[in-house]
Amino acid sequence: MASGSTATQREPSENEIKLVIGASSAGTIFEWYDFFIYGTLAYILKDAFYDVDNETLGLLLVWSTFAVGFAFRPIGAILFGFLGDRLGRKYTFLVTVTLMGIATAGVGLIPTVATIGIAAPIIVILLRVLQGLALGGEYGGAAIYVAEHAPPEKRGFYTSFIQASVAGGFVLSIAVVLACRFLIPEDDFQAWGWRVPFLLSIILLGISLWMRLKLSESPVFQAMKEAGETADNPFVESFTYPGNKKRIFVALFGVTGVLTTIWYTAFFSGMSFLRGPMHVDDLTVELILFVSGIIAMTFYVLIGKWSDRVGRKKPIIIGALATLVLLFPAFWTLGSLANPGIAQAAERTPITVAGPECSTDPFADLFDREQTDCGKVLEVLTAAGVPYELYGGTELQLAAGGEQIAIDPAWFEDGAARRDGIRAALGEYGFDFSKQQPGFANILGIVAVLLGLGMLSALTYGSVAALLSEMFPAKIRYSSMSIPYHIGAGYLGGFLPLIAGVIVASTGNIYSGLWYTWVVVAFGVVVAWWGLPSGPPADFEDSGEAPPASPVTP
Template sequence: MTEPARHPDVQPSTSDMRLVIAASSMGTVFEWYDFFIYGALGAILTKAFFPSDNPTLATLLFWLVFAVGFGFRPLGAVLFGFLGDRLGRKYTFLVTVTLMGIATAGVGLIPSASSIGLAAPALVILLRILQGLALGGEYGGAAVYVSEHSPPARRGYFTSYIQASVVGGFVLSLIVVLACKGLMSAEVWQAWGWRMPFLLSLALLAISLWMRLKLSESPVFQAMRDEGELAGNPFVESFTYPGNKRRLFIALFGIAAGLTVIWYTAMFTGLSFLTTAMRVEDTRAQIIVGISAALGMGFYLWFGHLSDRLGRKKPIVWGYALTLLAMFPAFWLMGAHANPGLTAAAARAPVIVSGTDCTFSPFASEQQTQCGKLLGDLSALGVPYSVSGDAYGDARINVSGRELPLADYLWDDKAARGKQLQALLAPSGYDLAKVKPTLQDSLIIGFALLVMMALSGATYGPVAALLAEMFPPRIRYSSMSIPYHIGTGYFGGFLPFISAYIVAKTGNPYNGLWYTWFVVLMAFVVAAWGLKGGAPRDYGDDAA
């Protein structure tokens, strides 16, 4: 099979290169803002669209619908990858950003479930599907477009702006949420003000389209089109091109899966951990995480630049190895300083539950047994617990050797017994009110988050250049988009749901991290085995 020209005669000027990076990066910021705003407003959206008597079930439903968007990303990668390899890079990612902006604004217009019933979550799911389809085509288009304009010696650095812009979208979503909350009363924000960040995506869409319409087509794609070397069916060729199945395997299990779970654990799990298990006041947690993410963007650029000198493999493999060692300590450090009183109480006076049929179902609107109801109440409060081997008799809670009095426990009134349980736990040091960490503690939490961001930067910063270099130009858009979005869509998109489920089942707020740990272990093994070391290889070389 003949390989098309790899070095087009047309090279962009310095000013053209700045426009390419700015337009591609800003468009990606806006796209990821659209996607992350859903997660940033999780608490409000859960009440508006997924009301339930079981807070844990409502949270799981919210994260499951969040994952639906990710689940459709691979289909978007197939569809827009095909168009990108057949019709061009530029016009394809113009379509993706338009679809994303319209779908996001639509979420802000959906009436609440109290007004239209089940139609509300159904419409949310539909728009999340459209968002997932759009995002499936966006990243590949932006990454390919920048990489095909970049000089080989600086490809890692230039494409790292695409990686950093993913974090930028997350930061922008937090900034907009905090700004809107600050400009409105609490009552207005809860009633309808939360819709404004969604509607603002239309303004962001206009800016992104204005910038991207000024771009020209990729010089690599132009050269292939002029020479008649475009793929007939990029999707089919992605699986039949010599050596490509091995590359796809490495890209999926060794690159996309690992980098995604580290990034999502650093930001999404970090934010959720602070606001739920650690009971940190929402705005304070968002500020800490937002500042940490903004500072952490520099790691993406630095590791992208470093990969131009050391090769793509070293930062990624070493990033995986350090994540396996540092992730749990980073979260333990956050827990110790986010809410020292609650952490000390959990260590000094652990909660042990026992009784007949002492199991908890996160998917049940109400638990069937008294012991199950206790586990549900503790899970809703974010109190860590363990279940005793004594599985018979009446439901009991033992705290530091003292059995709590449950004779008057209001088993049939969920809201009342939740408050009752807080009062019973208070003498043991369990203060479940929202807290605002001190400045010193906030800085330490930020440091722990920066450690996670550095690990994410090491594994994510070089990736756009690496994936572009792994696949031949004629099928590059499809071949890099498909494994990337399967890995990020399924391993990463379902991470919040799986982690929340593990925490709900075990009663330990740190146990959800084991999902990330095992996915990173898999990625480490595959990347160490499959990626070749040495200097970066040019387009079409067998880098895998």
């Protein structure tokens, strides 16, 4: 990649490039593993760190803490982007991976809320802040490092391994949890075994540091440094460089907003959907996601390589448009395959609720607000994945197929009693809330749907490291691409599980949270169509957007 430097840029050898790709990808896998293991174990952490009876609220609190890490990613992008553009790519992401490994191991050492009370979630939040700061600097460093070593005609292919590594971190988190499940009895895993995946990050940190210390600095940065052309203030120059504000806007909404909401919907929403309202056995869900994730990783590499021929814009536009068409049908199909019994029971015996003030307040318990009795009933039905029709009325009524269900006053004194009582009552009408084990054909269908979602993610994500590297000038590239990427990924994507969960809890429709993804992608595809360059890939200096480069001297 041209740098516009007045110094000669050394071309890396083939073996150097292989080491660069291998070490950067492995480090990225480990770092994203550290970040994702929290989400993978969310169903356990809600009981370990939060003392609430409300199952929905407990999960929302876990997703809130998950989102905290994402909220600090833009700050990490500014901080480490500055260091990466001033001091170098290599040493900056050595710092980020070290910070991430230490913070993740720390989560595994925190006593539970039963032991130290409210201090437990507070410490978790502080460690998630450190993880968010670290991740804000990691992706940009690894993506740029590989991009600046890659020949232009193979940049999409080489950087696609970084994109696949993000999915690889999620797959590794699933693999480690599966290994722990097979080695640790279930009761012990729930009690203390969940700490093992967090503590494992110390070993992964050692491996990552060992691999990355073998790397040399990016040739593009070396050339700029020798020529004295590094940025004085990369953050400021990211917003003052000619045309960069438009490029940052496009990168934020037309690229990152699209890819990150699709990614988290495919993987995290898919996982939560199967585990939660579909009641699929936890081990089965993890095996399904592991197999799907391993296969889907190859899609990112294929799309990255394809983008070297057709350009970066085409795959993103195709993936975004396909998502708008297929998102809801994909999850409807997922539901019908994972737990057809609930949908069939609801069709045979429609559930209706009537009463005054029939709306849910997901955070009522947290803020000491009084949830109405009707809201409490709706909350249980939503968490159980039961569709219902809502009607007005002067008194609370719950009916199945037109037949009134007796409401026990004890339901409104204890959350567990309410959940168990309503589920038992609906069980009399054919609703099965036990852990589900779909048949083999259904499991194959679920994997196929998840692979379809994985392909949508790959289309919008596989070429992005190359695209963002090409969009910005070399001397402020680390900052310029990291800032919009981590604002988009941090807020639009990182808050997706929480926002979608609140929408579902508020509406009572288990599919309504998908509207958040749909709206973000719809806006993003308009921005991408308008702002992304068409045609074959081009270096920033060759794209027609850059000021004339300084002459390169031998």
